[in-house]
Amino acid sequence: MSRIAKRVLLCCAVLACGAAPAEEPAPQLGRYLPLYPGLYFNGGYAQDERDWTFDASGHERPSAAPQAGGRTAFPEKSGFGTFIWHFPMFDSYGLPFFSDRTHTARMTVRYADTSTEGQLAEFIADGSDDARSEADDLKNDGHGVGDLTLEFGSFLLGSRGWRTRAQNRFAVLLLAGVNLPTGIYERDAPVSAGSNTWYFQGRLGLHWQPWDGAFLETGFAHRDYTNNEEPAFGALMPHKQGDDRLFDLSLAQRFTRDFYASAFLTRRQGQPNEYRNPQFAPNAPPHPDANTDSYPAPGVYRDGGTELQANGFALHYFVTQRWLAAFHYTHPQDGRSGQFLLPFREKSPAGCIPGSTGCTSNAGETVLVDGMGPARTYSTDRLMLTVTYNFGQGDAFTCTGCER
């Protein structure tokens, strides 16, 4: 196989994403390397038991929702497909910056099968939790298509010699992306395939080949989330997810003609998440007596932010010139989930509406509750298989669309 063909396939294994936006994918080989114009496809499958988490103090806990008591898991099987285009733009116009380098556009589609098991699933199935809150009408099925992510970027360095296929040992890629929250989002379930949240992301990636057959790559990204107008599971999912800062570093080495191995490190730091007017809590304080019940005090609450540092390795094999298969193993090293203190109020008689005639309300207990969705940081290992296909190079058409 030619080295050029390998380079092409190496590069098209891009920033493949898992279904849940909070979980960063394993960094892909050659992700910041410019390649010859063409269309590529990268698809993958990932599996994660998601039955252990880091709590707000960074301690590992044997449950996905430890404050709910017992054990809970949010197992997930997910697939994704990324269409990747590398192309020149306005190359005959002589425009500054644009015309003499290549650019890339990427579109990622996803599917995820996820649900709730264990203690929290029992809470969901119990229709008698509280007849007046949303807790009596919860759901446990968030599977389906995931969010759609669009990215566009330009190679600041390293792509000027694309016409002569010149190989550059150093490249810099600037990428901008947007997440369209088109994924299935079950508003009464703790986990879903989609996020119902837009985000905008900027990423700077560096690529360097320090010696033959080696790829050293690192990237920095900042991600800004918009409000989730309908946070799920009784608003225990953040209304405003905190900004994320992302870092990745990987070193890959070729060992045989068709085989590469790599090691990587990723880090995500999330700013505090904001929760607005939670409707219930699985660990709500018990009712003081038969004539009194409790409800969360309306208000805006914040957790302490989230964090995840993971490392892992990957094996990459060129099946043919057009096909590349890879296996990735990711192990979370440290992390923090979002948890926050939620004060309750007691009202009597039980079932009355606060503020209505004859309904009295007083301060009650305060409990620590788990933030859901992107506030969870799982400490379970993640396995991912990817394949990459090179559709072809160059501009497919020479005259279609010309004046007839």
Add this chain to the structure above:
Amino acid sequence: MHRLRTLAAALGLLGCAGTAQAGIIFTPHLSEYSKLPTGQYTEFTFVYTDIEDVYDRDGKRVHAGSPFLNPGESVQATLALMKFLWIGNMFRDSNVWFLKTHPQFCRMIGGVGWQQGSDAVIERARLFGLTGGGNGLVDPFGLCGVYTDEYRWGPVRANGLWAGTVKFPIGRWDRDAVVNTGTNYWSYIPQFAVHADFWGRLQLDATAAYHFHGDNDEPGFGGTTPTRIADWRTYEGNLAFKWTEHWFTDLGFSHRESVGPNYYDQVTVTFKDPQPAQTACDNTNNNNGLGLVVIDQNACNTSNQFYLRPQPGAYADRGIYGDAVTAGLYYIYRTSSVVNLRIFYPVAGRGSQFNITYDVCAENPCSDSNPPISTVGTVLNGVQEAAAISASPFFELRFVYLFWAP
């Protein structure tokens, strides 16, 4: 009696439009119906809208959810569509009359969508135990057709096409959601279209179609999407001007109207919880937008609770229609890509509303052992694509790409 009328009035729903997928998808663009070179074309379309206004049944532009939601509340929607178009002649080497000499085309349109109500929309939906948004797959459309001959009269060159489209109701359909990306009913759409080119500068594309709609046996949002959807007639036209080899602009007009009314056979929407008198007052006296006091203010402090239940029956609206103009800008890059920006601006319309009667029961839900103490009438809004007509603009970003050579 005033108190009971108050409760029924408080049921006034949101009147949120769906994204009118069919309207958006079929509105012609530059050279939409021209005989393109044989090959495979791929198109990505992104549509965004923020629906703040809708048309009521009198054709008046009102804000969504009026009078129970304040102006400014809205439903945002985004559609991401992918269209695959194949053009060729699969009968070229056969003896099939007409088809062997006329190219055919087939098209698949699929995608995903996001639709989300704002805060007050969600709060209102939650009163009924329902939700304020819907995400996921849209209904896919499949169509095939055949081109007519091409005709030339001096500087004019024209062709026509016949096509048939099927909408498959497999998109996301959440019966609890005020908006959905799927529709849950079949559509069959025969269509005739023409394309004409004048002096190589002006291009006209126009179409007429009839939409046969199947029934929706599982209506959404408490039965306020119609169960028997009226058929539609659509007429659309587009005139484009070529400024240079790369730049085009266009103007278009779109009309869609129902043939007869929509019917609502399974209306179940009502308050999730019993309504105390104070809530009834809050929902009407203080926020009804009508300037009317429909309940004695002194009665608001009573501890009475009320339950409402829609009387079963078939309810009908007056039918719907929508007119819109479009304007777009095109850039053709290299020879294989088209980038298009477009606005779809509604100019007239009529949305779905219907009168309905509710039973009112005191202290406990209505049942054989707790019969209604009275009945009251109110007006409900039909929601989603088949019923509501948006009066807010749509914005469209479109990218057409030719993947593979013939």
